[in-house]
Amino acid sequence: MTDPSRRDGRLGVGIIGAGRVGPVVGAALAGAGHAVTGITSGSDDDRASAVLPGVPIIDALEVVRRSELVIIAVPHDQLSPLIAGIAEVGGWQLGQLVLHTDPAYGIEVLRPAAESGAIPLAVHPAITFTGTSVDLRQLQAGYAAVTAPAAVLPIAQALAVEMGCEPVVIAESDRAAYADAIQTATEFSKSIIAQSTARLGEIGVENPGGFLSALVQSTVERALREASSESPLL
Known part of the structure; x- marks a missing residue:
């Protein structure tokens, strides 16, 4: 993992999930000055490459290894097993930001990562994603549901703003x-x-x-x- 203090707080951002959401969120953060370190392969790599040209396609563990901020945008039923599986092989890193985009989950689903020292964040941009650059304009007019531990809530809110959204805090108990x-x-x-x-x-x-x-x-x-x-x- 690279030095998180480099480039005045800009982060190396890795993306797990190359569907409609992950590449767009990555592109939005890249537009805010962060560097996208890699993305996993998905159902439509050509579409993901159009949104994130030149970003290397690597496996999930390599995404985690390279990144200070890991964006997880996978189908609902895959999120929990994925988090736990990476924890089982010691993938999560101390102080690493781990952010998922699933509307139904707060941060409890990220407990295996948090127990490894990672910082859990849940940010759901409330738009219907197409997986194209059109979504970047929609983000600018949208809101994002944000759930995070109180101490790091400003980080989650700041990332939502950098995606282009206005953050709205949703309690863990209200995510369902x-x-x-x-x-x-x-x-x-x-x-x-x-x-x-x-x-x-x-x-x-x-x-x-x-x-x-x-x-x-x-x-x-x-x-x-x-x-x-x-x-x-x-």
């Missing part, structure tokens, strides 16, 4: 409720739009998605403005 809210918003929206476009298609409307675009966007924006005016969080 938070994940349910996020899933409800995304799945319900997708389901309703799919139903509506299908009905329009059945009656012969061409390009039903385009037909509904302005209506859906304006309706959602109005609903969000109304929710924001009622919510102390926003």
Whole structure:
């Protein structure tokens, strides 16, 4: 692991998970001046390489070895076994920042890394990722749910800001409720739009998605403005 004090606090960032989330988060942090040390192989390495050109593809243990900050963006059911597996082989390092992006977990899932001396952070950017550079603009308009031990909460908040998001602190005990809210918003929206476009298609409307675009966007924006005016969080 390189010297964490180099480049005025800039970090070597490694990414485990080359799906839609990990490469974009890495690119956002690279844009803030951090250096991406490597990324694991994933389902679409070409897409990841387009977002992070020139970043070496290496295995997970090598990502951990090279990095002061490890971003873990893997499917929900893989997160816990991955953390534990790296701990079993002594991979985690003292003082290393370990950050996962899963909405449903706080920092408890990172306990094996923390017991090895790593610093656990949970930061979930609340956008729907496409895995392309388009997401970088979405991050600039988004929020991120942040969970971390009190002593290092400012670090997690600062990383969320460097990703482009406004951090909102979510308690460990509230992560399940938070994940349910996020899933409800995304799945319900997708389901309703799919139903509506299908009905329009059945009656012969061409390009039903385009037909509904302005209506859906304006309706959602109005609903969000109304929710924001009622919510102390926003």
